[in-house]
Amino acid sequence: MPNQINSLYEYLEAYKKSTENPEEFWGNIAESFYWRKKWDKVLEWNFDEPNIQWFINGKLNITENIFERNLADFGNQTAIIWESNSPDEPSQHISYNELFKKVTQFANVLKNQGAKKGDRIAIYMPMVPEAVVAMLACARIGAIHSVVFGGFSAQSLSDRIIDAEANILITADGAYRGAKTISLKNIADEALEKCPSIQKCIVLERTKENITMKKERDIWWHEALATAQIECKAEEMDSEDMLFILYTSGSTGKPKGVVHTIAGYMIYTEYTFKNVFQYHKNDIYFCTADVGWITGHSYIAYAPLLASGTLLMYEGVPNYPHAGRFWEIIDKHKVTHFYTAPTAIRALMATGLEHVKPYQLDTLKVLGTVGEPINAEAWHWYHAHIGKGKCPIVDTWWQTETGGMMISPLAGITPTKPTYATLPLPGVQLMIVDTEGKELKGNGVEGNLCIKFPFPSMLRTTYGDHERCKQTYFSTYKGLYFTGDGVKRDEDGYYRILGRVDDVINVSGHRLGTAEVENAINEHPLVNESAVVGYPHDIKGQGIYAFVVLEKDGQTHEKDAMKASIISTVNKIIGAIAKPDKILLCSGLPKTRSGKIMRRILRKIAEGDISNLGDITTLLNPEIVEEIKKEAGF
Numbered sequence: 001m002p003n004q005i006n007s008l009y010e011y012l013e014a015y016k017k018s019t020e021n022p023e024e025f026w027g028n029i030a031e032s033f034y035w036r037k038k039w040d041k042v043l044e045w046n047f048d049e050p051n052i053q054w055f056i057n058g059k060l061n062i063t064e065n066i067f068e069r070n071l072a073d074f075g076n077q078t079a080i081i082w083e084s085n086s087p088d089e090p091s092q093h094i095s096y097n098e099l100f101k102k103v104t105q106f107a108n109v110l111k112n113q114g115a116k117k118g119d120r121i122a123i124y125m126p127m128v129p130e131a132v133v134a135m136l137a138c139a140r141i142g143a144i145h146s147v148v149f150g151g152f153s154a155q156s157l158s159d160r161i162i163d164a165e166a167n168i169l170i171t172a173d174g175a176y177r178g179a180k181t182i183s184l185k186n187i188a189d190e191a192l193e194k195c196p197s198i199q200k201c202i203v204l205e206r207t208k209e210n211i212t213m214k215k216e217r218d219i220w221w222h223e224a225l226a227t228a229q230i231e232c233k234a235e236e237m238d239s240e241d242m243l244f245i246l247y248t249s250g251s252t253g254k255p256k257g258v259v260h261t262i263a264g265y266m267i268y269t270e271y272t273f274k275n276v277f278q279y280h281k282n283d284i285y286f287c288t289a290d291v292g293w294i295t296g297h298s299y300i301a302y303a304p305l306l307a308s309g310t311l312l313m314y315e316g317v318p319n320y321p322h323a324g325r326f327w328e329i330i331d332k333h334k335v336t337h338f339y340t341a342p343t344a345i346r347a348l349m350a351t352g353l354e355h356v357k358p359y360q361l362d363t364l365k366v367l368g369t370v371g372e373p374i375n376a377e378a379w380h381w382y383h384a385h386i387g388k389g390k391c392p393i394v395d396t397w398w399q400t401e402t403g404g405m406m407i408s409p410l411a412g413i414t415p416t417k418p419t420y421a422t423l424p425l426p427g428v429q430l431m432i433v434d435t436e437g438k439e440l441k442g443n444g445v446e447g448n449l450c451i452k453f454p455f456p457s458m459l460r461t462t463y464g465d466h467e468r469c470k471q472t473y474f475s476t477y478k479g480l481y482f483t484g485d486g487v488k489r490d491e492d493g494y495y496r497i498l499g500r501v502d503d504v505i506n507v508s509g510h511r512l513g514t515a516e517v518e519n520a521i522n523e524h525p526l527v528n529e530s531a532v533v534g535y536p537h538d539i540k541g542q543g544i545y546a547f548v549v550l551e552k553d554g555q556t557h558e559k560d561a562m563k564a565s566i567i568s569t570v571n572k573i574i575g576a577i578a579k580p581d582k583i584l585l586c587s588g589l590p591k592t593r594s595g596k597i598m599r600r601i602l603r604k605i606a607e608g609d610i611s612n613l614g615d616i617t618t619l620l621n622p623e624i625v626e627e628i629k630k631e632a633g634f
């Protein structure tokens with residue numbers, strides 16, 4: 001296979017080349033893709049504006065690289081194996097030829113509904129093959145998709161649609177998730193009341209629940225398909241045209257739309273997929289992410305298909321109808337590569353080995369993790385009981401903003417160390433700095449993780465607000481992209497991610513800004529103000545701890561009822577993923593004299609460690625600390 005690294009020596013060589021001559025390195029890799037017209041120049045960049053361009057003036061379509069480039073060799077191979085939420089529903093096998101037909105025909109549906117190159121199309125779907133079809137159909141016609149995770153609320157959905165000014169929404173009547181169904185269309189209807197930009201809503205039938213179809217606006221997927229032609233020529237796109245927008249939380253304000261462009265994203269995600277997983281023909285790759293997150297974009301919808309792989313896509317959740325569901329699926333479909341999140345591993349570990357024992361798991365070759373730091377206990381459990389001691393674990397560190405994996409072992413090639421993401425991938429030039437931005441050189445250092453040179457799949461902007469992109473990522477340290485993560489480089493030069501150093505919490509591998517959760521809590525009519533911090537949580541990695549000050553009228557209500565009502569407000573505004581694990585009602589928050597909330601103190605209390613709260617005498621209201629401590633049970 002082209003561009004495949006087969007040994008540690010080849011990795012070191014590739015890494016060296018990629019830093020000494022990045023343009024030649026990535027130019028060579030790009031040669032194996034299908035271009036309507038080759039690029040004039042590989043790279044132009046500066047991190048001050050920032051302005052990052054790869055494969056300048058190249059013309060291509062990413063779906064031609066999935067399909068036309070490979071169909072002669074891989075047309076009959078299975079592209080997607082789909083496993084239903086319910087073990088009783090038959091699984092589906094979709095070949096590349098079949099997937100191609102589905103994509104082009106649905107691309108025609110989009111065109112028939114008025115979609116054009118450059119339009120933004122929102123996708124709010126269950127984990128069914130049609131979600132991938134919808135994404136690729138957008139790419140086929142040059143429309144920019146914005147996928148919104150199916151667990152988000154009506155308000156989160158409408159915020160994202162409004163920000164991107166999307167004109168089409170693709171959704172389904174409902175989604176099965178474990179024992180529950182989510183009424184996607186009803187939620188979408190509520191969202192669309194606030195979204196004048198949406199002209200058409202295409203609805204896939206999945207749960208057959210009762211919904212209403214709005215005349216003129218709503219159309220069934222299967223009815224639209226019935227009148228659509230099959231063939232659809234790919235739109236010719238520029239390397240730097242937008243492929244998609246994906247909203248992600250940061251330390252301030254509303255989620256921002258991270259923008260990825262076509263060529264760099266395509267090349268980098270395929271390259272990292274093949275090399276990190278050491279994916280080979282006939283391997284069966286199962287990634288448990290949802291397409292609503294970046295992992296589902298890069299390592300479900302795009303990279304495995306670009307690499308002509310066989311992808312297993314699962315509709316449901318890890319513990320339904322039983323805690324052995326993942327392992328059952330692995331045996332059933334002879335999965336070789338399994339990629340999941342530490343939170344899922346910890347949750348399944350907690351249910352006990354009796355849920356693993358009935359399964360062979362002998363087809364597995366490679367295990368992966370992503371989304372948050374994996375603790376040593378979970379790493380060892382995964383290695384011993386799922387990998388049976390013979391499968392390398394690739395602990396892949398990356399971000400929505402990086403589009404593809406940044407720090408990771410190459411499976412079976414890079415010696416691993418539990419809890420370490422190990423070494424940077426080719427093309428990734430890291431720098432560790434202290435809080436002043438001074439570089440911390442050599443090994444055995446700990447500081448803030450930055451990237452000093454562009455790589456093909458990095459974000460280009462935040463949609464509609466380039467200044468925000470600059471402020472968020474390129475202004476903390478001059479000339480560097482700042483990741484927001486703390487990191488340690490040990491004596492061997494291995495990297496271990498220590499977690500976020502900003503006001504972002506990582507709950508079950510999902511990013512949430514503390515400000516975003518506070519804003520939602522503050523929407524409650526009886527809430528005066530709030531402060532949200534993360535605290536260590538056995539399963540979720542971090543839990544959400546909210547300190548809430550009620551309005552006078554709220555203080556007369558029963559406490560448990562108030563807490564339940566605050567949780568339902570958060571559910572409504574963001575979605576269940578953001579609901580606080582703990583709420584502490586108090587009469588005030590500890591503040592500095594300039595009125596800033598002292599989160600450090602709240603963090604300590606949330607962590608259950610009050611031994612060293614630091615100097616609180618400078619607070620505006622030191623007495624409040626005693627009250628909060630008491631309320632927290634100290």
Ligand code: 7RM
Nearest residue numbers: 370371372373395396397398399400497500
């Ligand atoms: C892919 C994804 C990004 C944040 C990132 C980190 C954390 C991700 C790891 C990790 C330790 C890992 N994108 N993170 N992977 N921390 N080890 N292997 O998760 O945008 O949703 O989150 O997630 O803090 O900055 S994301």
